[in-house]
Amino acid sequence: MVEQDIKHWQQANEIYADMTDLSVSEAIAALHQLPHVEDEVKSLVISLISAGQQSSQYFDQAMESYRQVIKHTIFEVGQVVGDYRLTQALDQGGTAEVYVAEKVGSEVQKPVAIKLFNHPGYLSHLSDRFQVEQKILAGLSHPNIVKLYHGGHSSNGVPYMVMELVKDAKTIDRYVTEQGCSTRDIIGLIIQAARAVAYAHTNLVVHRDIKPSNLLIDDQDTLKVVDFGIAKLLNKPKDPQKTTLLALTPNYAAPEQIKSEPISVRTDVFSLAAVCLQLVTGESPLSKDRLLSGCVNDDSHINRLLKNKVIDSDLRKILQQALQSESSRRYRHMDLFADDLQAWLEHRPVSASRDSFVYRIGKFAQRRTALFVTSVVLLLFAVSSVIVFSWQYRQISIEVEKSRQFKQFLLNVFAAAKPEEARSGAIDARLLLAQAAENIDYLDLKAAADKSELTDAIAQAYFQLGLYERADALWQQVYQLTPDNRRAMLGLAQVAVINNDAETAKQWLQRVQKNDSKATQTERPADLWLIQSGIAELTGDQEQALSLARRAHDYFQGEDLIQQQLVAAQRVGDLLFKASQSKQAIDFLQHSLVTGRQTLPPTHPRILAIKNNLLDLYNDVGEFEQALAISDELTSQIESVFGERHPLLIDTYVATSGTYRATGDMDKAKEYAEKAYQLALKLHGLNSAITGRVVNTLGVLDYVRGNIKEAIAHISRAAEIFDDSVGENHPDTWEVKTNLTALLNMNQEYQRAIDLIEPVVKSQRQELGVNHKSTIYSQTILARLYGDIGDFEKATPLAESVLKIAIENLGEQHPLTLGSYFTLAKIYQKQNRLADAITLIGTIIHQPEGALTEDNESIITAYNTLADLYAAQDDMVNALLYKQKSWQAAQHILGDSTLRTLSQRLKLAQLLQQNKQFKEANQHVQAVQLLMQQHAIEHPGLQQLLDLLNSENQ
């Protein structure tokens, strides 16, 4: 095997010897003209060609490393340094040497440890800072921290530190091995270390270099942390926030240290957790090449280790939380990490996600369906709450007459609906509400407050339906009528949040707070927290948003306000979902479901709504069995209790269809979508928004199955329905039209697409502003369309400005930002500005801030686009390289038999064919055919491509 391998290398090397003067494409072309070259050899030649293009940086660094090996040392036992005589050598690290030392001329004093910083890089700048820093470090006093006494300089100028000597010190890894420590023992030690480090953190000292050799166990089995802040001391003065690479241990360093990003207490959390992971698993916690690779493999390495070697799922969760690459997702304080470990030791529930959060919006549109239908349920609920409200009045026997009036009012409203509709139970909530709102004026209510209450209830209902403008108008009325009405002010703040208007929302909240401060009884603060959570989300502070929502949830729970608690729970779930923490969202919602069921009937709208969200979440994390179980449960509960008329039933069908779609069972998916459609038609008629939703779903299903034309037909109809039912300025209408535009674009119906999207863009700019996600999305599509019809004067500036806005408002990693990148690249490409396009895509792949991680699906598109661009430049080496990468990324992220992976693989085959590598191309084609057979995949688009490739191959 190895022999064979060497032979291949030798052959490749010989072939390459004649190619060193050639350009890459010449070399590749020459390679393919050679007869009888084995594939293995060919691929080695290609890697030689590609290596030939790399810079010589590696060798420069190799030279530098040789220099470091032969290093000067000057200290030895017996020598006197300062007031101390070195008596025994302890350790020779990369940065310092440690000796046991005794004070000269003193028999009484205990021996100490002296650390000598005998390294070339430090002498120049260490001295100045030494005095200041060592005082701070000397101030740390904790039983688990090695005490620093003082520092100084040796006669030949080497800085040193005098420290407490740890007797018979063993490094933690050695101790754990020798003592045969159990996982629980290890966690106990790590907690000791964590508490000590947390203490240092409260003294504003970050350790920066936690590693096994800095965690010592003395002869009393006490853990001692050593070398606090040394890494910082060794920094270049102008960059105090960064740690020099020389001074830290890449095996345990946090990614932000390696990337020279700012350091915080969370840096220590990472390193300590890395040590913990190594001790528990016995394996290196991070890959050895992370310095070279800029930590891109950290996550996969850690996750693999956690998955395979850490059996206890709670412990796994804790470590995972602590080892997040992005520091903002880790435990916020060392103490929280220690708390969770302690809880784990004591078998208490852990809360590994409690304080972590990362800003990753995404998938914002996916849940629309669920939210939409849920809101209809809530409408019915809101109307019934008016009845409850009046009933409460009667209970406390204040105004019996008013209660009667309310009741009559509601009955009248219902009676006004058409009798046949009323009999069938399918009443259009919107009409009903409009009627109610109008009738209020004619209602002879004694107090303005009463009228306010009713109007508020209707406004609530509108709000739940997503008809925010009307809700807003009604609440404004209430506010005019009764300026101290808390619910109106809260409602107006909520509408402002929905409209992305953080300023207005804050103003309303201030009024509420002012009002609350004057009120005689204490008002529920949690109502405010929920809205503040919304504002925080708007201003990009996701962590704050989540923490406020959780706080509100806990408050409601404490006050036994079950329904409000469930509202807050849904909000927390949504936020977690948006942060791509669907698993945590599931845990949270499951938990609140348990609480809710204790007091609410299983068919309560809130309970059903939460289950419905769970269904989506299980789909999101790919736990389709769970999803199907929930949809079964939902379906049977709704059918048995409410019959088929319950609005959630349609939604459950839609979600079930989605689950089957995800598992690849297209027939079942179609069946459920059809079921939903029939039911929607029966209950709501052809022109209801709910029917529109379902029709849209059918269209999406068509699209997934590759039937673009049918998809367009379905979604056009959905768009018409939305225009008629909710109006053309409704977010849902915009969304459907935008999606339709994208489809038309795919089908090359550019002009039709432009005509459709231009008005959407115009009204979104007006209603939402240019910075809004939806506006960014639709403008991106418009820019692409202009590009497609060759109108570059419009396309280029639009795409460039949208990209700028997207980067500023959404960040580099956001899917929409990436979409803008691809669009601009496409437009450049159309104008034959290939170099610009390549640079642009290169930016997202390579730039540190913008770097796409390997598990981001967009990397597939990025590689693919790059490959096409190189192909357009006739650079077949790079084109093939990136096509290959694109396929591999798809395989890695999505699995090898998903549609996208298969299609990516065929695209690779296509390129290979173009490059006359028929054999390789054919291998891919056959592999794809086999996979499609094995998984019974039928897809017109794929088939078309396959046929094309097969005909070319003959």
Added chain:
Amino acid sequence: MHEQSITMLLSEIKAGRKDLVDDVFAILYAEIKSLAGHQLKRLSPGQTITPTVLAHECYLKVVNNEQLQLNNTRHFLHYMALSMRAYLVDTLRAKSTDKRQHIKSAMSLSDCVGDSQLNFRVMEMEQIFKRMEAIDEKLTEILQLKVLLGLTYQEISEVIDLSERQVIRRWQQAKALALAIYNEGNSDG
């Protein structure tokens, strides 16, 4: 210390006495070690010396003592590069065993080598050299002369009797091979 001159040994090796390779190796290794020790003592704290400097010292010493023929220079430098590699690796090993002699658990390469990523690179280069030797000895020689002994293209061209242009081409080929080997090892791991 050594009875036989390096020149003599080299000629005998050339004449077929392959068993004498070890002797040359031992002499050069000792030479490098003593030179390094000597040099290090002269340095002020924190200074370092490079293998290139050591190699030059070593070369000068041998050349001053013996008449090294040009056609032997090449072999001489080759053995010196090998000795240098051995010396560097041993130095690293010594450092790391000093530090961790008690720890017996299975460790990866980087663990053995210790804290410095830079040290790690030395071991990495050593792996590359080893693998390259099996594939193409001549390219390995050029890589060693350039990276390890710091020879210029011109010097190399004199030593191995190729035109400077050819040396540059070979150097590029050697670099590509080394990097390809490195990349291969990296994608596997």
